[in-house]
Amino acid sequence: MLNEREVVFFSLTEHPLTSQLVELVGGRPGEISTRRFPDGETYLRVMTPVSGLHCVIVADMTYPDDKFLALIYLADTLKELGAASVGLVVPYLPYMRQDVRFQDGEAVTSRLFARLISQHLDWLVTVDPHLHRYHSLDEIYSIPSRVVQGAPALTEWLKGQTNLLLVGPDAESEQWVSGIAALSGHPFVIGEKRRYGDRQVEVSLPDMEAFTDRTAMVIDDVISSGHTILECVASLKARGITRIQCAAIHGIFADQSDARLRQAGLDALVTCNTVVHNSNRVNVAPLLAPPINELLAAMANRQLL
Numbered sequence: 001m002l003n004e005r006e007v008v009f010f011s012l013t014e015h016p017l018t019s020q021l022v023e024l025v026g027g028r029p030g031e032i033s034t035r036r037f038p039d040g041e042t043y044l045r046v047m048t049p050v051s052g053l054h055c056v057i058v059a060d061m062t063y064p065d066d067k068f069l070a071l072i073y074l075a076d077t078l079k080e081l082g083a084a085s086v087g088l089v090v091p092y093l094p095y096m097r098q099d100v101r102f103q104d105g106e107a108v109t110s111r112l113f114a115r116l117i118s119q120h121l122d123w124l125v126t127v128d129p130h131l132h133r134y135h136s137l138d139e140i141y142s143i144p145s146r147v148v149q150g151a152p153a154l155t156e157w158l159k160g161q162t163n164l165l166l167v168g169p170d171a172e173s174e175q176w177v178s179g180i181a182a183l184s185g186h187p188f189v190i191g192e193k194r195r196y197g198d199r200q201v202e203v204s205l206p207d208m209e210a211f212t213d214r215t216a217m218v219i220d221d222v223i224s225s226g227h228t229i230l231e232c233v234a235s236l237k238a239r240g241i242t243r244i245q246c247a248a249i250h251g252i253f254a255d256q257s258d259a260r261l262r263q264a265g266l267d268a269l270v271t272c273n274t275v276v277h278n279s280n281r282v283n284v285a286p287l288l289a290p291p292i293n294e295l296l297a298a299m300a301n302r303q304l305l
């Protein structure tokens, strides 16, 4: 571990993970001052001396287009002010879903976003990025990256529950659902999802007559518009399952979808604290600290070379 005085943590926007990481990794909080000029441009000032120090930016990058320039300004300013390295802890990594040119002429934004981040930061740590057609972040990020898995922590939370049926909405969710099933001993089913648009999906679930006395726990990596989970809830109800809960790694809840999920009859909604929300029950800070330490040590070694 680096000497405490050598690491400074900055929050791009307030995130409770920052103070926890300061404690767990060792270091001190840095201060920035930022605001918008009347014409919408960003003002940013680094208030903490950083010359020769290793900097870590903790950034909630949901709605990334609102924050991206400020992130780049902060990273570049820290380097101009003499920071030895600038890393990024991005608990929810955005722009991972457009991983292919589905139609001619589309921007493959996952790759473009990764290229831009890699040009301005030295390393990256995140939680369960939406790896569908990519197998690893190394395929698109040219900086060292580490991925933390939220599923084992979700499993800990689920362990106290009995008589559950785990439900994955689509083939991609099987990686999380089967892992949680193996650790918790609950049975699971996987559905088939067809996506017709940003807010249009269809989920068909297999027959589950044998499980109607159980509480269904729908598990997914991310809830955005909420339509995937809403479809699951409708499908489960149609199969006679009355107690339905949901656990996800990242809860973005665009379009106030959390309220619609509750109205639809979800009994409980649980997320990791990657995106701040009142459903946060699983703390990922202890999972993030070891890879951050590892990358900070690598940066310190690089300095010595």
Ligand SMILES: O=P(O)(O)OC[C@H]1O[C@H](OP(=O)(O)OP(=O)(O)O)[C@H](O)[C@@H]1O
Pocket (backbone or CB within 6 Å): 097, 130, 132, 169, 170, 172, 195, 198, 199, 201, 220, 221, 222, 223, 224, 225, 226, 227, 228, 229
């Ligand atoms: O809340 P929603 O707006 O429904 O979005 C969330 C869903 O979308 C993602 O998969 P996606 O359908 O993008 O499939 P992919 O695995 O093909 O990328 C994700 O895995 C969720 O299942």
